[in-house]
Amino acid sequence: MRASAVKTHQAQSLTQVALRQFRKHPLAVWGLRILLVLYTFALFAGFFTPYDPNYYELYPPKGHHPPTRIHFVDPETGRLSRPFVYATKRSIDPISLQPRYEEDPSQGKFYLRFFVRTPEQPYTILRVFRSDLRLFGVDPPGRIFLMGTDNFGRDLYSRLVYGGQVSLTIGILSALVSFVLGLVLGGIAGYFSGRPFALSLPLQAWRGRGLLLGPLSWAVWGGLAFGALYLAWAYYTLTGLGVLQILAALAALWFAYFLARTLPFRPLLLDPDNLIMRLVEIIAAIPTLFLLISLRAVFPTNVDPLFTFYLVVGLLGFIGWGGLARVVRGIVLSVREMDYVQAARALGASDARIIARHVLPATASYIIVSLSLTIPGFILGESGLSFLGLGVTEPYTSWGLLLQSAQQGGFASFVDRPWVLWPGFFIFVSIMAWNFVGDGLRDAFDPRRRQ
Incomplete structure (x- = not known):
């Protein structure tokens, strides 16, 4: 009897074991139930609401x-x-x-x-x-x-349910964008670390295959050098001569001099790991909210509301992939030295196949957990942008936009009409539910926490 139980336990897959462990986390189970209710209401918002959100x-x-x-x-x-x-x-x-x-x-x-x-x-x-x-x-x-009405007399309950469509959807879509970028760039950085590739070919390598690639690479780098000099000159003619203008001109001249000394004699080598990780450090060095506002300010505020929705998704996804790329890079650096990866390479498998079939699947458990813990941050990011008037615009609505309307009422929103603060409650509940689910998934996929 005991041997049969042990055999049944050993025959369970990783998914079955993780699901069984997840059910032992009561807060995670309740968080998942709350999310199912919220997303069901958001999906069938028209059915669950008595009025159109703009009526x-x-x-x-x-x-x-x-x-x-x-x-x-x-x-x-x-x-x-x-x-x-x-x-x-x-x-x-x-x-x-x-x-x-x-x-x-x-x-x-x-x-x-x-x-x-x-x-x-x-x-x-x-x-x-x-x-x-x-x-x-x-x-x-x-x-x-x-739940009362807003200042225009629109049903607040209907607007809350429709606002959940935007806020909850942006959280998931932005997380998917950031995770695609993080997985791809982190995987490239880890797998090709220490394997730089040539960005240009010197004169002696122009024979054969370099007859086209050599002049083309020179043209690209020459165009970059000329563009740097032109920008420095335009900066000078626009603002006059000063310390910053001199520094910009010296940097452009040094770049042109470096290319003139390097291109004819040796190739320019670039390590993908260095390029991607330096980009991650630059993004991480800028405060998130300031970066979001700066990137959003590049686009006009009166663009099509649907375009604004996709714009917010892209901006949130763009600034959120760096942390995932760092972790994926570390996992890939260790996995690429495993015996089964070396065997695939010895059998002639391409780098793309090895990354897609052998390396990235090793990060699956971390990705699932990290995805559930990242979505709440994107929901908050969208709410913050909409609250500042830089996110979703009418005729669409979101929880952040509803909070902005409540804030415009001043202190009266707390004293005379507290029902306009319902959007803040739903933001709080959805974020707590996602965090509970993330904690449950982390415990379920961690062998040290299994019971």
Whole structure:
């Protein structure tokens, strides 16, 4: 009996063992459940929300409407009833000058209905399937605002669910971009470390295959030298003569002199490891938020909102790949000396095949864990950019953009209308859930932590 149990335990794959260990982490399991709920709501946002995120009424105005109270007891009979809401009437508080809403039973009861059709407010799922079926709603002129409204009278619950589409999707897409860059560049840096390649060919190597590559490499480097001299001259003509202009001219002249002494006599060698790691150090030396704002400022703020979405994804992914590249480089440096890698090289396998089939798979467990721990940072990065007005723009919405709208209300957002702070709660919950899942995956893939 014991031998059979041992045999069954040994027959389990790494995925089965990791899944069994993951289930023993209660916080990770709950974090995964929360993420499943959040992403399900984001995927089917149109179905789970009663209104379009940009829908509002000019009259009667509903700006800063508090959450609608749902009644389950009929006040006339005192008995349980179908859930219903009352219409509200608006007035202005004479002291705070803030809008005040009171229930108006004289307009009747508006019963809560499920699986309602809203042909005037259709939506799409994944921009492919078109529908107008919504989970719940009330008959007009009644309105139901589960989390109140914003300053324009738009349903905050609907905007929160649609905002999750942007914030949660940007977190995953940016992580994928950064991980592709980190894996590829880190793998190249580790595998080709100590194996520099020639960027130019000297005169004596122009024979044969160098007859084309030699002049071409000289033309490229000569163009770079000429461009450096031209930039130094343009800098001087634009700003006049000064210390910085002299330093720029000396640097350009030294670069041209170095090329003139090197190109005819010996090749220019470049180690991919040095190039990639120096680039990582440059990116890491610049504060992340400052780098994000600087890169975003290169593009105009009035570009197409959809382009802004992809722009934010690219910017977040571009600045987040350095840490992964460092770790992948270290793993690849050790894996490339393993016997099975040396055997593949001896059998004539190409470098690309060895990297793709033998080296990078060795980083899989670390990649899975690191991916789950990186996504929360990108969600925060998008929220910060949108909060500063440099991220997603209308008509799209995100949790950071909703927080920016709440911040514009000043101290009144905390005192008179605290429901506008719901986006901060959802940012907190999603980040904590991803961190719990990351901790669980780290314990599941770490043999020293298995129980």
